[in-house]
Amino acid sequence: xxxxxxxxxxxxxxxxxxxxxxxxxxxxxxxxxxxxxxxxxxxxxxxxxxxxxxxxxxxxxxxxxxxxxxxxxxxxxxxxxxxxxxxxxxxxxxxxxxxxxxxxxxxxxxxxxxxxxxxxxxxxxxxxxxxxxxxxxxxxxxxxxxxxxxxxxxxxxxxxxxxxxxxxxxxxxxxxxxxxxxxxxxxxxxxxxxxxxxxxxxxxxxxxxxxxxxxxxxxxxxxxxxxxxxxxxxxxxxxxxx
Amino acid sequence: xxxxxxxxxxxxxxxxxxxxxxxxxxxxxxxxxxxxxxxxxxxxxxxxxxxxxxxxxxxxxxxxxxxxxxxxxxxxxxxxxxxxxxxxxxxxxxxxxxxxxxxxxxxxxxxxxxxxxxxxxxxxxxxxxxxxxxxxxxxxxxxxxxxxxxxxxxxxxxxxxxxxxxxxxxxxxxxxxxxxxxxxxxxxxxxxxxxxxxxxxxxxxxxxxxxxxxxxxxxxxxxxxxxxxxxxxxxxxxxxxxxxxxxxxxxxxxxxxxxxxxxxxxxxxxxxxxxxxxxxxxxxxx
Amino acid sequence: xxxxxxxxxxxxxxxxxxxxxxxxxxxxxxxxxxxxxxxxxxxxxxxxxxxxxxxxxxxxxxxxxxxxxxxxxxxxxxxxxxxxxxxxxxxxxxxxxxxxxxxxxxxxxxxxxxxxxxxxxxxxxxxxxxxxxxxxxxxxxxxxxxxxxxxxxxxxxxxxxxxxxxxxxxxxxxxxxxxxxxxxxxxxxxxxxxxxxxxxxxxxxxxxxxxxxxxxxxxxxxxxxxxxxxxxxxxxxxxxxxxxxxxxxxxxxxxxxxxxxxxxxxxxxxxxxxxxxxxxxxxxxxxxxxxxxxxxxxxxxxxxxxxxxxxxxxxxxxxxxxxxxxxxxxx
Numbered sequence: 001x002x003x004x005x006x007x008x009x010x011x012x013x014x015x016x017x018x019x020x021x022x023x024x025x026x027x028x029x030x031x032x033x034x035x036x037x038x039x040x041x042x043x044x045x046x047x048x049x050x051x052x053x054x055x056x057x058x059x060x061x062x063x064x065x066x067x068x069x070x071x072x073x074x075x076x077x078x079x080x081x082x083x084x085x086x087x088x089x090x091x092x093x094x095x096x097x098x099x100x101x102x103x104x105x106x107x108x109x110x111x112x113x114x115x116x117x118x119x120x121x122x123x124x125x126x127x128x129x130x131x132x133x134x135x136x137x138x139x140x141x142x143x144x145x146x147x148x149x150x151x152x153x154x155x156x157x158x159x160x161x162x163x164x165x166x167x168x169x170x171x172x173x174x175x176x177x178x179x180x181x182x183x184x185x186x187x188x189x190x191x192x193x194x195x196x197x198x199x200x201x202x203x204x205x206x207x208x209x210x211x212x213x214x215x216x217x218x219x220x221x222x223x224x225x226x227x228x229x230x231x232x233x234x235x236x237x238x239x240x241x242x
Numbered sequence: 243x244x245x246x247x248x249x250x251x252x253x254x255x256x257x258x259x260x261x262x263x264x265x266x267x268x269x270x271x272x273x274x275x276x277x278x279x280x281x282x283x284x285x286x287x288x289x290x291x292x293x294x295x296x297x298x299x300x301x302x303x304x305x306x307x308x309x310x311x312x313x314x315x316x317x318x319x320x321x322x323x324x325x326x327x328x329x330x331x332x333x334x335x336x337x338x339x340x341x342x343x344x345x346x347x348x349x350x351x352x353x354x355x356x357x358x359x360x361x362x363x364x365x366x367x368x369x370x371x372x373x374x375x376x377x378x379x380x381x382x383x384x385x386x387x388x389x390x391x392x393x394x395x396x397x398x399x400x401x402x403x404x405x406x407x408x409x410x411x412x413x414x415x416x417x418x419x420x421x422x423x424x425x426x427x428x429x430x431x432x433x434x435x436x437x438x439x440x441x442x443x444x445x446x447x448x449x450x451x452x453x454x455x456x457x458x459x460x461x462x463x464x465x466x467x468x469x470x471x472x473x474x475x476x477x478x479x480x481x482x483x484x485x486x487x488x489x490x491x492x493x494x495x496x497x498x499x500x501x502x503x504x505x506x507x508x509x510x511x512x513x514x515x516x517x518x519x520x521x522x523x524x525x526x527x528x
Numbered sequence: 529x530x531x532x533x534x535x536x537x538x539x540x541x542x543x544x545x546x547x548x549x550x551x552x553x554x555x556x557x558x559x560x561x562x563x564x565x566x567x568x569x570x571x572x573x574x575x576x577x578x579x580x581x582x583x584x585x586x587x588x589x590x591x592x593x594x595x596x597x598x599x600x601x602x603x604x605x606x607x608x609x610x611x612x613x614x615x616x617x618x619x620x621x622x623x624x625x626x627x628x629x630x631x632x633x634x635x636x637x638x639x640x641x642x643x644x645x646x647x648x649x650x651x652x653x654x655x656x657x658x659x660x661x662x663x664x665x666x667x668x669x670x671x672x673x674x675x676x677x678x679x680x681x682x683x684x685x686x687x688x689x690x691x692x693x694x695x696x697x698x699x700x701x702x703x704x705x706x707x708x709x710x711x712x713x714x715x716x717x718x719x720x721x722x723x724x725x726x727x728x729x730x731x732x733x734x735x736x737x738x739x740x741x742x743x744x745x746x747x748x749x750x751x752x753x754x755x756x757x758x759x760x761x762x763x764x765x766x767x768x769x770x771x772x773x774x775x776x777x778x779x780x781x782x783x784x785x786x787x788x789x790x791x792x793x794x795x796x797x798x799x800x801x802x803x804x805x806x807x808x809x810x811x812x813x814x815x816x817x818x819x820x821x822x823x824x825x826x827x828x829x830x831x832x833x834x835x836x837x838x839x840x841x842x843x844x845x846x847x848x849x850x851x852x853x854x855x856x857x858x859x
Contacts, residue, residue, distance in 0.1 A: 049729065075731035083729075089722035100719040103712040104731030112712070152731055277641055328830055334640040335587050339782065340829045342589070342775060346822030353815030457815070465652075468645055507656035510649040517646050518634050 002027040002187050003048070003156060008057035010040075010047050017043040019211040020057070027155070030178070030188045032202030032219070034195075036232055040211040041191045042084055045158045048189075049081045050074040062155065075104055078155035082145040082162055084191075090134035094125055094144050097133050101151030112151075119147040123177055139170045146177065150186075157181065159190040163197055171197055199223065207231065244376050249498045250491065251377055257490020258387035259445050263463050264470035264482040265394045266441035271468070272477030273414040274434040276326055277337040280345035282464030284439050286352060288314055288446030289455035293361045302365045303450045310447050311440050318439030322432050330431065345464065352457035360454035368451045386448035391483070393444060397437070398479040410434055414477055442467070462506070469513045475523030484525055541790040545702060548797070552691035559808070561687035567800040568694035569755060574780040574792035575701040576748035580741045581778075582786040583714065584721035586636075589774045590647030593631075593654045594624045594746040596769035598753025603671050603763055604664055606681070613682040617754035621747045627654070628746035632739045651769055658765040670764025673757065682758040690759050697755060698793065701748050705789035708741075717741050718787070749777075772818075779825055785835030795835065799824070 003025040010018040018040040025031055033041050046052035048059055050071040058067045066074055071081075080101070089097050098116035106112050120126045123143040128136060136144060142162050149157055159178065163171050175197055182188055182201075192198040198205070199219040207215040207222060209231040215222055222228055263285060270276050288310055295306035303310070325344060329337050370381040401407035412420040413430045421427050446460075453459070470489055474481030489509050496508035516524060552564040573595065581588050601623050602616030635646040659668050677683045684690060708714040719727035720734045728734055757763045767773065777792075784795030807817045828835070 051725065051729065070728065070733075071725075072728045072731050072733050075729060081729050083726070087723050087726045089719050089726070091722060092718065096715065100715050100727065100732065101730040103715055107712050109710055109712070112715075148726075148730055271641075325826070325830070332833075333585075335585060335644075336829055336833060338587060338589075338641065338644055339778065340826060342771075343822045343825030343829065346772075346775065346818050347826065348822075350815040350818035350822060354813055354819060358814070465645070465648060468641075469649075472642065472645065501660070503656060503660050507653050510652050513649050514634070514646055514653075517638060517642055521638070521642065 001025070002062060004058075004060040005044075005048070006058045006060070008044070008047050008059060009055045010043055010052055011055040016055075016211050018047060018208075021208070021211075021213045022057075023206055023213065023216060025156075025187065025189070027187050028182070028185065029203040030182050030190060030201050032198040032205040033189055033191045033208065034193075034198060034205060034222075035208035035214075038210075039208040039231075041208055042160055043211075044208065045081060045160055045189075045191065049079045049158055051081075075152050075154075078153075079158065080149035080152045080154035080156070081158040082149050082160055084160040084164065086138075086141045086145045088133035088136070088141055088144050088148075091132060093130050093132055094120060094136065094140075094147070095129040097144055098147045098151045101148040104152040115153070116147070116151050119150040122150060122180065123147045124173065138165050139167075142166065142174070143177075146181075150181070154186060156187045156189070159188060159192075161191055161193065163192055163194050175201055245498075248377060249494050251379065253491035253494025254487060255379070255383045255387045255490070256493065257487035258390040259449055259486075260463075260466060260470055260489050261394050261483045261486025262390035262448075263442045263445040264467040264474070264486045265397050265479050266438035266445075267467040268471050268474065268477060268479055268482040269397070269410070269434050269441075270438035272471055272475075272482075273410055274431050274438075275414070276330075276431070276435065277334050277341060278326070278344075278435075279338055279341040279464060280321075280348055281438075281442060281467050282460030282462065283345050283348035284314060284317065284460065285442050285446035285463050286455065286457065286460030287317065287348065288443035289450045289453075289459060290352065290356060290361070292447045292450040293363045293455050296363050296365065302367070303363060303447045304367075307444075307447055311443060314440045314443030315436050317443075318436040319432065321439065322435040326431075326435060327428065330428075345461075349457050349461065356457070358457060360456050362454045363450045365451050380452065382451040386452065389448055390445065393441065394479065394483045397441065398483075401479060406433065466509070469509060472521075473513065473516050473524050475525045478523070478525055481523055481525035485523075488524075538790075541794075544797075545699060545790070545793060549692065549695045552688060558687055561691060563801050563804045565687055565690045565694050565759060566804065567796055568691065568698045569752060569759070570776060570780060570800050571793045571796035572694060572698040572701050572755075573749060573752040574777045574796055575698065575705055575789075576745055576752060577774075577777040578781045578786060578788075578792045579701070579705055579708065579748060580717075580738075580745035582781055582788070582791070583708070583717045584738060584741065585787070586640075586721070586738070587644050587778070588647045588742075588745075589644055589771055589778065590649070590651030591745075591749055591777060592769050592771070592773040593647075593651035594628070594749040595753040595756065595773060596651075596654060596658060596763075596765065597624045597627055598750030599757035599763045599768060600658060600665060600671075600753075601750075602754040603673060603757045607671060607673060608664070612680045613754055613758050614680070617682075617751055620750045620754055624746045624750035625743050628743040629739070632742040636738045636742060637735060648771060651771070651774070655765050655769040658769060665765070668764060668766055670762060673761040675761065682754075683761070690755075694755055694759070697752060702789055702793060704744075704748070709789055713737060713740065721787075775821070775825070779821060779828075781835075782833075783824065783828055783835055788835075791835050 001024050005021060005023050008018060008021050009016055021044060035041055047054055050069045054067050058065055061077060061079060095116055098119050099112045102112035102115035120129050123146050125140060125143045125147055128140060133144060146162060163174050166174060171194060178201055190198060202219055205219055205222045206213060207228050214227045214231060215225045267281050270278055291310050291313060292303035292306055295301045329340055367382045372379045372381050372384055401411055409425045409430055412425060413427060417427055466489065470485040471482055474485030492509050492512060493505045497505040552561050555561050555564060577591050598620040601620030602613040605611040605616040605619060606613050631650050635643055638646060658665050665671060675683060677685050716732040716737045719732055720737055724734050780795035780799055781792040783799055785791030803817060803821060806820060810816050
């Protein structure tokens, strides 16, 4: 078991953004994480990679409890994350951006450069390697976000809405990239709102609503689960008026 | 014991002025989020203006107050329009450096125009004293304190009870949301800045009968106001008032019990301790 | 091809840096040689500041504190105990490193303005310590270094020896910055400056990275402080450890281009001679020097916050392109 989330709760003030979520993740699969806006998906990512300290519960990765770790410690252990709102290092080139990630596992400049170049090739951004990041368009920035995370040579990759804002062609390309990453051995948890894409790639799906896990299963099971449908579309009510 | 009371009261009186100068910065920095490292220089300019009004027209600082404040308001507006507005969205680093440059410009402009000599404004009030029980106080300082506190409290009520004040507080909390509710962001920032500068100018003219005007007179106030605002909890006006009084007291006691060289160091030390242990300020929301 | 052009540009800058040592030898008199020494010294100090603040964008305006520690350490050891300033320089470096660890350890995690204010607060506290330790430092009267030229005393006849020493200092710091730019530390530092959270997500221990650079920056500044004290032969705390001095470092770095290895050098090479000549010829207008510096800071920040180096590079690149085009046309 690569990742074990045990009763994780994250509160902000009085509000529990994530509430008693538990699941297990084997190595090598793609787990899809879906749910309406504000369900706590990104917050859960923060809890897993260490950006957010947990209010309750434990996270175990590769046999080690990592609940108190900072995100840079977890990055060294093999958890990498991309952000929903992409945050490239604007004044560095794409290659330099990726190299920052590459330095996670090496101190050697040449080696970091090689790793970074390979990452850029994987996400098909190699042609833009010397372009300053702030001049890249949205699709390219999304790819760069993945390349940065990829350069840290992670075992577990957390992808947060990498397809948001992309056109159909770009989405298809991204699906291909993600599948190839998985084939290369990286375990992936992916948050996405584009249903066809996520149902297509995921081996398993977890659904969050208002911070709680309301369903877990294969894509087919999930698409027919009444709780999931209710969470997204609400319940049909017949009201009687006096 | 009498000495201690005297030291206490003296610190309190200075603290009042610090409070007034600082509520101006609490508005500008705490509420509008604008960093202005030239804050103290406006105090210096108000002092010079009061000095010249007396020298040329024989109007004492209280008589020339209205014109002085009007001038401060204009200066505040010009500073906002030509400098701060351009860097509203820039990083604080840029605002810091920019206003640091501004403070150098203003200090050296004063030096070039009026030389480094200490300019004392001696009016009747300067030497008049009050005897309250065991205390022997300078009337000018007491008057300065009373006006300073009154103005600071007035500012607080302005923010709490008026529409404009509410608009300012809304902008402080969430500029975009405030805009969506119809509040003109730029005008609000401008007004905040103008009021802040006018208040620090008021502080300047109040101390003109007491202290001399010279080009670097405002410099200690500049950093001091930031310290007060941080200790008081950034956007809190009552915090700034109490912070100012506290700093006045610390300065006074440190000077008396340890030595005059330690006055500033004492409150700088408090500042660092607050930053490390309670960065939201002594009076701020935790 | 872009890479080659950038390398050519850097070659130009390297050439300027190396060849600048020749300048003092061609200057007509000691007045101009003095300006050359100060130029190299400020270039070195500014580059030292740049090593931390330039690359990660966290402004330390209390850096003059390290200047003071270096200056006072070597001066006290020399004047009171007869220890060679070369050794005093190293000891001063150690003290600065310790101070930087203390200051950095407590304040580096503070955001933006709070960090800057805390650097000022620390500098002021150190200044107070210097003033009240009258037995050691003669307080606000300052300390004078008696004229007794010898290599061991780091006191020389004429300006040329110091021109060489300060030039070497500048070169060492610049070389360190260049090496930083192509290292893990440098990449991590710049990333932290751009986006601390994103950097941490990629495995960067931002606190450690910032602390290391801050300490190195402090030690380099401190070395400059010793050179400063030995050259001017008089130090006093009020001006030495003030924000005003710190602004000098910052101005040259910004003018030339913060966060670039050669930016501070370019800024210092242009501004130090200009402002010193101004001060020399217009000294009857007191305050003009400060006024001009302040205006420069304002103008640069409003209109050219990246400094002039990117523009210079662009200009040189255009020249190169024109030459290449001419060659291709067979002229």
